[in-house]
Amino acid sequence: MAASASSDMTCAIYNLDDFTCKVVLRGHKMGLSDVCWSSDSKYVCTVSDDTTIRIWDVGLGELLKTFRGHNHFVTCASYNPQSNLVASGCFDETVRLWDVRTGNCLKTLPAHSDPVTSVTFSMDGTLIATGSYDGLCRIWDTSTGQCLKTLMDDTSPAISHVQFTPNAKYLLASRMDDKIKLWDYSVSKCAKTYQGHVNKRYCLIGTIGYSEDRKKNWIVSGSEDHYIYFWDIETRQVISTTLAHDGVVLAVDCNVEKQLLASCSLDNTVKIWSYNYE
Template sequence: MTSVTSVELNLLVFRYFQESGFTHAAFAFGNEASINKSPIDGKLIPPGALITLVQKGLQYLEMEANLSNCDADLDEDFSFLQPLDLITKDVHELRKMVNERRKILQKNRNKESEKENEGGRGWLKEKGRHEREKECERDGEKAENLKELEQQHYNQSCREMVIDQEDLVTVKHAENKAFGGTEPMDVSTTSTLQPCQIPRSDVIVLEGHTSEVCACAWSPTGSLLASGSGDSTARIWTIAEGRCKSALLNGPPNVLVLKHVRGKTNEKSNDVTTLDWNGEGTLLATGSYDGQARIWTTNGELKSTLSKHKGPIFSLKWNKKGDYILTGSCDQTAIVWDVKAEEWKQQFEFHSGWTLDVDWRNNVSFATSSTDTKIHVCKIGENLPIRTFVGHQSEVNCIKWDPTGSLLASCSDDMTAKIWSMKQDKYLHEFREHSKEIYTIRWSPTGPGTNNPNKNLVLASASFDSTVKLWDVELGKLLYSLNGHRDRVYSVAFSPNGEYIASGSPDRSMLIWSLKEGKIVKTYTGDGGIFEVCWNKEGDKIAACFANNTVCVLDFRM
């Protein structure tokens, strides 16, 4: 027991009696007349009870001191117990209360911290996780641990773990033709189809970034690959045609460095958060944490700097025609930029929270989503939204129009994905099978308006519950639950023919699934968490960007 002086003991007792609602005429012990009635039961507190109270008080202070030492990195003051607890509960009950309340406090702090990092769809949601991943690597994840991790992942992938039978929705024979077949997508748990680990010889590792790479995109017309990083640069890599093994013989790929800051700086205000190619593949647009959008040529020249946002840009998209760029920012606005005039055409200020995502419906209208849970459909020249969709209960992370522009898909931290139509205010379908936040969604390149019109349209959703789910949009039903990752899934991408889907996760693995078979057909385990994956236009290469500052290009041939 901690030793105290008589004065400290008097002060201790006085403090706890005073906070419990008692009034003292003097600091002396044993003077029953000096103590008012207890507010609990109206009875006088006998002098002998003071010793118990003192003991509890000292133990309480000791517990609180220990907890303070454990949580020395927490700034604000805290108290786990109230004075009435000390009078009415014994020490064991007090300890239990302290432990329980400490767990709740820490959980809330973690949640608040994660929420702070997750505020921005294109950057803040990833930035905090990048830092945690780098911290883990700094704390001692050595090469042998990585090798063991790879082997564990490969062994796990080779097991039949693709379909969660409880989540599989069986639909009628005549109704289910999602991938051109006539049979329901029923999957056997004893399939002989085994996944194949992509060998390192079939992978080009692109090095040069000095911070995590959070965005990548293939040019729609050529062999150029763009990447955006927290090192305040974007890069354009020239990837030779043919197999990666042959390309490696010719030396490292050519690269252009697109610097978003002049000179040296210690501030992280120019991190590249998002990027997008125009439809002709002649210009690359980048969005930055400094609130500016920039347009670059394929020669790496800065063509335009677009400045009006007052906060980081989270999302950026070219329209199909290529005359406008749309940006969304944490300043709660979306801006349409006239590319030829190199200036803003219209600013849309309808959200009351950060604008997390934007997507064009056609060349003149688009949708925006926000932390305010709302989705607005806007049109150039209109001063008010032409449609507002309300139904999500938390921030809307991602929105995507289907290939025809008639259906809008959305996903949210409320663990649901929804399908909306311009013909009505209420959603057409609500998908609730995910058990955690849904980070992103993608439409398949199939159905009307695509190069694969004979295959039905499918929606993919990637969630923090470690699964990718595929949905029959026409029926509003779950087709597949793809269960192979061991951590959150950040990215999904369909192959150009709509037959495969790639997914990437902080578990360092990229999984490639056959939609016809509903199974993993290829896997790759890198040296860091994966934040985005994308296919080239031919469908024979997949790029993935990593938290360990690299971009990988993988051969894909079945």
């Protein structure tokens, strides 16, 4: 399945077998900024400008829980791999860690000096990465809430999105200066920089795509010029571009097993693409 969050206050769930809309989740009072899946794909978490985080049963199409505690627009969220925790980022510059079962806020991190744009867990759930309009990426210890690393360079433009690589050795950071950086955060050093797309105004979401055997991988991102860009992760070269939408391509995500790519845009569409760059 695929999920999309919208400023129309809904979250739509799509079946990737027949590309139909399975269910539309309604209940938020303002527009949605993000949606994330539990590891077993039974639940989604949505966040909204109405300051709430909500957990939904996808199969039943029902609201299960509502988390309250943020006092401004909630911008992003992520399940940990065990799906017993949700981390949320907010315009109030904090990150909150929630117990999914009880709905209790376990920790509040004074994460940044500007709104938080992105939050994500490492593959084993021991680390949390955050990005912000303040231009910083930070790495946190999940259990203690301690900030372990702050990543920045001389320019430090606003961060659009952050994502750990599967081996958790690097952090991919999309930035609002037309660049995506791959950080070796253990030594606070930028290992690679990817350029060619346009990202100056919107928080675009890039990701890592894989061949079916996972022997080859790419950086994939939308762009404000309406294209989707693919880069070779090692050489940093643009290996493919696709004119994808009639508006800014806000986010992309990959389904490795089906070799599918989802994209969403300000043109109010979600598109599913087949890709294979063997």
